[in-house]
Amino acid sequence: MGMESWRSKFISLRCFIFLILSFIATHCFLFVQTQALAQVDECSALLQFKESFAINKSASPDPLAYPKVSFWTREGDGNQSNCCSWDGVECDKDSDHVVGLDLRSSCLYGSINSSNTLFRLVHLQRLDLSDNHFNFSQIPSRFGDDLSSLTYLNLSNSLFSGQIPSEISKLSKLSTLDLSFNDQKVDDRIPLKLTNANMRSLVQNLTTIKQLHLSWVDIYSTVPDILVNASSLTSLQLGGCGLNGEFPIGIFHLPNLEVIDVRHNSNLTGYFPNFNRSNALKYLNVAHTNFSGQLPTSLGNLHFLIVFVISSCNFHPNVPSSIGNLTQLSYLDMSSFASDNEISGQIPSWLMKLTQLTTLSLDGNNLQGPIPRSLFQLKNLEYLSLFGNNLSGLVEFDQFSKLKKLKGLDLSNNMLSVEIRNDLSATLPKLQTLALGFCNLTEFPKFLKNQSELTMLDLSDNYIHGPIPKWVSNATRDTLSELYLKNNLLTGFDQYPGVLPWTNLIFLGLGSNMLQGPLPVPPQSIRFYDVQNNEYTGEISPLFCNFNNLQALQLSNNNLSGMLPQCLGNSSVLEILALHNNFFNGYIPPICPSKTSLRIVDFSYNQLQGKIPRGVMNCTRLKVLNFANNQMSDFFPSWLGALPELRILILRSNGFHGVIGKPATKHEFPNLRIIDLSNNGFSGMLPSNYLEIWNSMKYVDENRRTYFEVNSDEVGGKYFSSDYAMTISGKGVELKYQKTPYLLTLIDLSSNRFEGEIPEGPVGKLRGLVLLNLSNNSLTGHIPSSLGDLAALESLDLSQNQLSGRIPSNLAQLTFLAYFNASHNHLSGPIPLGKQFDTFQEDSYEGNSDLCGKSLPKKCEDSESSTRPPPSIVGEDEDSVFQIALDWYVVVPGVVSGLIVGVIVGNIWTTKKHEWFVETFSRRRKPRGTRARRGCRT
Numbered sequence: 001m002g003m004e005s006w007r008s009k010f011i012s013l014r015c016f017i018f019l020i021l022s023f024i025a026t027h028c029f030l031f032v033q034t035q036a037l038a039q040v041d042e043c044s045a046l047l048q049f050k051e052s053f054a055i056n057k058s059a060s061p062d063p064l065a066y067p068k069v070s071f072w073t074r075e076g077d078g079n080q081s082n083c084c085s086w087d088g089v090e091c092d093k094d095s096d097h098v099v100g101l102d103l104r105s106s107c108l109y110g111s112i113n114s115s116n117t118l119f120r121l122v123h124l125q126r127l128d129l130s131d132n133h134f135n136f137s138q139i140p141s142r143f144g145d146d147l148s149s150l151t152y153l154n155l156s157n158s159l160f161s162g163q164i165p166s167e168i169s170k171l172s173k174l175s176t177l178d179l180s181f182n183d184q185k186v187d188d189r190i191p192l193k194l195t196n197a198n199m200r201s202l203v204q205n206l207t208t209i210k211q212l213h214l215s216w217v218d219i220y221s222t223v224p225d226i227l228v229n230a231s232s233l234t235s236l237q238l239g240g241c242g243l244n245g246e247f248p249i250g251i252f253h254l255p256n257l258e259v260i261d262v263r264h265n266s267n268l269t270g271y272f273p274n275f276n277r278s279n280a281l282k283y284l285n286v287a288h289t290n291f292s293g294q295l296p297t298s299l300g301n302l303h304f305l306i307v308f309v310i311s312s313c314n315f316h317p318n319v320p321s322s323i324g325n326l327t328q329l330s331y332l333d334m335s336s337f338a339s340d341n342e343i344s345g346q347i348p349s350w351l352m353k354l355t356q357l358t359t360l361s362l363d364g365n366n367l368q369g370p371i372p373r374s375l376f377q378l379k380n381l382e383y384l385s386l387f388g389n390n391l392s393g394l395v396e397f398d399q400f401s402k403l404k405k406l407k408g409l410d411l412s413n414n415m416l417s418v419e420i421r422n423d424l425s426a427t428l429p430k431l432q433t434l435a436l437g438f439c440n441l442t443e444f445p446k447f448l449k450n451q452s453e454l455t456m457l458d459l460s461d462n463y464i465h466g467p468i469p470k471w472v473s474n475a476t477r478d479t480l481s482e483l484y485l486k487n488n489l490l491t492g493f494d495q496y497p498g499v500l501p502w503t504n505l506i507f508l509g510l511g512s513n514m515l516q517g518p519l520p521v522p523p524q525s526i527r528f529y530d531v532q533n534n535e536y537t538g539e540i541s542p543l544f545c546n547f548n549n550l551q552a553l554q555l556s557n558n559n560l561s562g563m564l565p566q567c568l569g570n571s572s573v574l575e576i577l578a579l580h581n582n583f584f585n586g587y588i589p590p591i592c593p594s595k596t597s598l599r600i601v602d603f604s605y606n607q608l609q610g611k612i613p614r615g616v617m618n619c620t621r622l623k624v625l626n627f628a629n630n631q632m633s634d635f636f637p638s639w640l641g642a643l644p645e646l647r648i649l650i651l652r653s654n655g656f657h658g659v660i661g662k663p664a665t666k667h668e669f670p671n672l673r674i675i676d677l678s679n680n681g682f683s684g685m686l687p688s689n690y691l692e693i694w695n696s697m698k699y700v701d702e703n704r705r706t707y708f709e710v711n712s713d714e715v716g717g718k719y720f721s722s723d724y725a726m727t728i729s730g731k732g733v734e735l736k737y738q739k740t741p742y743l744l745t746l747i748d749l750s751s752n753r754f755e756g757e758i759p760e761g762p763v764g765k766l767r768g769l770v771l772l773n774l775s776n777n778s779l780t781g782h783i784p785s786s787l788g789d790l791a792a793l794e795s796l797d798l799s800q801n802q803l804s805g806r807i808p809s810n811l812a813q814l815t816f817l818a819y820f821n822a823s824h825n826h827l828s829g830p831i832p833l834g835k836q837f838d839t840f841q842e843d844s845y846e847g848n849s850d851l852c853g854k855s856l857p858k859k860c861e862d863s864e865s866s867t868r869p870p871p872s873i874v875g876e877d878e879d880s881v882f883q884i885a886l887d888w889y890v891v892v893p894g895v896v897s898g899l900i901v902g903v904i905v906g907n908i909w910t911t912k913k914h915e916w917f918v919e920t921f922s923r924r925r926k927p928r929g930t931r932a933r934r935g936c937r938t
């Protein structure tokens with residue numbers, strides 16, 4: 001052996017190392033080259049992705065939004081480009097693969113489908129496309145098939161729609177999935193949907209999920225109970241998902257869970273468990289659900305709790321004082337405990353221990369007594385709302401100077417008297433919202449002079465009199481967007497009004513005052529304009545045609561006159577056009593010349609002429625059409641039968657005439673519930689073919705809501721809902737409804753020239769009917785006994801016809817019948833006996849010389865007496881029968897339809913202010929101080 005072999009060995013070793021090194025080098029080079037090519041491919045995929053969208057500012061509502069992709073460019077020749085430095089792009093340090101793409105709020109507008117180059121970025125781990133406008137695209141299944149490395153996926157608030165593909169559950173590495181707020185209801189677009197089964201497999205397969213956010217996705221199923229095993233879960237947001245069934249109580253015990261948000265699931269039941277001290281919850285929101293039961297004392301164990309919202313649930317109103325132990329609590333909303341469960345007593349003293357509170361809402365309960373002075377020790381309060389309780393006593397407004405951080409205050413609708421010193425201005429914090437409705441104010445508070453940040457001011461229902469002073473508007477000229485002054489004694493504006501001084505006004509509520517002169521002209525921004533019940537005169541200025549945002553124009557009950565501007569119905573956003581009871585004359589301008597958003601058109605009680613504009617045919621969302629008491633002249637507008645949502649049609653007291661023929665199809669007027677054609681010149685037979693097909697009158701809707709309401713389209717997160725006030729005649733008197741009861745179903749064909757018989761079959765099917773008036777026609781034949789089947793009937797007027805024969809004895813079955821009039825016919829025989837019929841007086845029958853009965857001058861022979869109805873049907877006494885009946889309000893003229901302003905619920909952590917607004921305004925204003933009087937029978 002020797003040197004030689006050593007050398008050869010050395011050489012071969014060198015060769016070997018060399019070979020190895022060169023091998024590595026070549027392969028590394030190849031490897032690096034492959035890598036570079038792959039990266040070039042990813043960069044061009046990104047560029048093509050960019051090209052597939054338009055840049056559109058309005059696609060991203062976030063004020064900080066900017067188009068990140070517009071800075072993406074290919075520098076030098078293609079191979080050199082490195083997209084890793086592009087805004088929003090993140091690459092892996094070693095492999096250079098694109099692993100993160102953050103295009104949140106990037107103004108992207110356009111559709112995204114399965115051929116999008118996004119799906120070539122197979123190494124993506126974090127993808128945020130939230131707050132863009134994907135034009136109602138479906139979420140492509142390739143998200144699940146191709147992007148299997150994803151740990152973070154955020155597609156919230158991006159206008160995706162349709163079914164969420166089941167492939168999403170293949171993303172087993174996900175720790176964050178956010179698909180919330182894809183629910184913008186534009187036309188007939190469907191929001192995102194998730195089937196029950198897909199929800200289950202999501203939870204089953206995403207075993208490391210931490211944040212599961214599906215708020216406002218249509219799920220409509222139960223909360224899968226396997227969620228109790230999702231031990232990594234930190235945040236569960238399922239607000240507004242249509243959830244039902246019982247919320248699995250085990251979820252509350254998940255060790256890492258910090259956020260539970262299941263608000264706005266009205267069919268979701270649930271209870272709070274006994275919370276133990278290790279519970280990590282920071283945020284708990286079950287507002288507007290059917291959670292019930294006792295609030296456990298152990299709530300005091302939730303030491304980390306910052307936000308606690310239990311408004312509009314069904315909890316027992318005993319609130320444990322242990323909540324006073326939650327020293328971190330910053331946001332507490334216990335408003336609107338369900339109507340039977342209102343929190344009563346004084347404002348609880350344990351509240352004063354919650355020194356971190358920034359928001360406190362106790363709206364809509366039954367709290368009594370004064371506002372305690374200790375409340376003003378909550379120095380961090382920013383929002384305080386005590387709206388709609390029974391609080392009483394004097395409030396020295398000075399006290400609020402102690403709350404230096406206060407931004408929003410609502411004391412409305414209590415029994416409080418608010419006393420405001422004139423020199424208070426300097427010390428008060430600058431407020432953004434202030435509501436002092438029903439607070440016994442007699443003048444505008446002087447401190448408003450210094451309130452230069454107010455966006456909302458509500459001084460409704462006070463005794464503020466005289467003109468609105470200039471200084472009220474000076475400070476708020478640019479900030480104020482909502483002004484509510486209804487129900488005061490205001491006469492006008494200090495300065496000649498002409499144009500309203502606020503430049504950004506959106507909501508204006510000046511109803512029920514004594515305002516005079518020409519209509520004040522609002523700024524361009526106006527969406528809601530309500531000046532009903534005032535003394536305004538003059539014409540509607542053509543300027544009103546230029547308000548492109550106007551959704552509601554409510555001018556009813558003024559002294560306005562002249563012709564209506566031609567452009568009035570042109571707008572594509574106008575939803576409510578209420579001109580009731582003025583002196584408008586001339587022809588009705590074209591309305592709905594193309595598809596529009598009109599829902600309520602009320603021109604009643606004016607002096608309008610001519611025909612119903614045929615353009616109404618295009619008002620496909622119309623729910624109410626009221627032309628009562630004008631001088632119009634037209635045939636029966638059978639073409640209205642095609643309007644799918646028309647619910648209320650009132651043509652009373654005009655010159656409508658002719659024979660009402662047959663419906664063109666069996667599906668005409670599918671939603672009609674109220675039709676009043678009375679006091680016109682209609683002739684021929686009663687429209688039995690229509691009576692036959694008015695299906696919505698054939699049943700009593702069990703899902704009854706209290707009042708008929710119209711919700712406006714939501715714009716920028718805000719919407720309003722309006723009740724509908726109307727006048728009808730019923731029960732022998734004129735009835736003014738300040739709100740239309742949801743179940744009110746009526747047919748009034750009285751005072752026309754109808755002849756022939758009452759069609760027995762069709763009439764008997766209208767079992768939802770509450771009021772039927774066929775009086776003052778030329779009807780002949782018998783009263784059909786099928787009327788006895790109309791179990792909901794409260795008022796039946798057949799007077800002043802030529803009806804003959806007996807009054808069917810089974811009408812006595814009608815337990816709600818409170819008014820019956822068959823006078824001035826040719827009826828004969830005994831009058832029915834029994835419950836309600838024992839209460840009708842002689843005038844119900846007069847002018848029928850052959851009728852007999854105990855209460856009539858002519859007594860019956862024994863052989864004639866009618867049989868009583870079976871006893872099971874009667875039973876309650878007359879008063880209680882009437883109690884169950886619908887509310888009839890005979891109202892002093894001048895009471896306006898209500899208004900609720902609401903806000904679509906925003907994202908929880910970022911828009912607390914929104915939440916505040918939601919809870920402040922989206923509830924029904926309690927009818928306190930209302931001038932309505934119940935009952936009407938005499």
Ligand SMILES: *[C@@H]1O[C@H](CO)[C@@H](O)[C@H](O)[C@H]1NC(C)=O
Binds near residue numbers: 058133
């Ligand atoms: C911008 O997007 C909105 C929808 O958010 C759309 O209505 C509008 O037409 C778009 N504008 C352009 C120029 O594409």
Ligand SMILES: *[C@@H]1O[C@H](CO)[C@@H](O)[C@H](O)[C@H]1NC(C)=O
Binds near residue numbers: 054109135
């Ligand atoms: C949005 O989708 C509609 C079809 O639903 C299409 O006509 C329109 O071109 C799309 N807009 C964009 C910007 O992709």
Ligand SMILES: *[C@@H]1O[C@H](CO)[C@@H](O)[C@H](O)[C@H]1NC(C)=O
Binds near residue numbers: 213
């Ligand atoms: C998703 O994006 C939105 C912004 O568009 C943000 O508010 C939200 O917190 C994100 N979700 C998660 C879970 O990070």
Ligand SMILES: *[C@@H]1O[C@H](CO)[C@@H](O)[C@H](O)[C@H]1NC(C)=O
Binds near residue numbers: 225227229
């Ligand atoms: C949760 O996991 C446990 C143990 O793996 C299992 O026994 C139980 O059935 C699971 N619960 C549900 C609701 O799936």
Ligand SMILES: *[C@@H]1O[C@H](CO)[C@@H](O)[C@H](O)[C@H]1NC(C)=O
Binds near residue numbers: 300322324325
């Ligand atoms: C919690 O509150 C209750 C009642 O207010 C009190 O008795 C109890 O001592 C408090 N517990 C703690 C740990 O502070």
Ligand SMILES: *[C@@H]1O[C@H](CO)[C@@H](O)[C@H](O)[C@H]1NC(C)=O
Binds near residue numbers: 592616617618
């Ligand atoms: C209904 O709308 C269409 C356009 O959408 C229009 O062409 C038509 O004239 C309208 N009909 C009436 C009667 O105004």
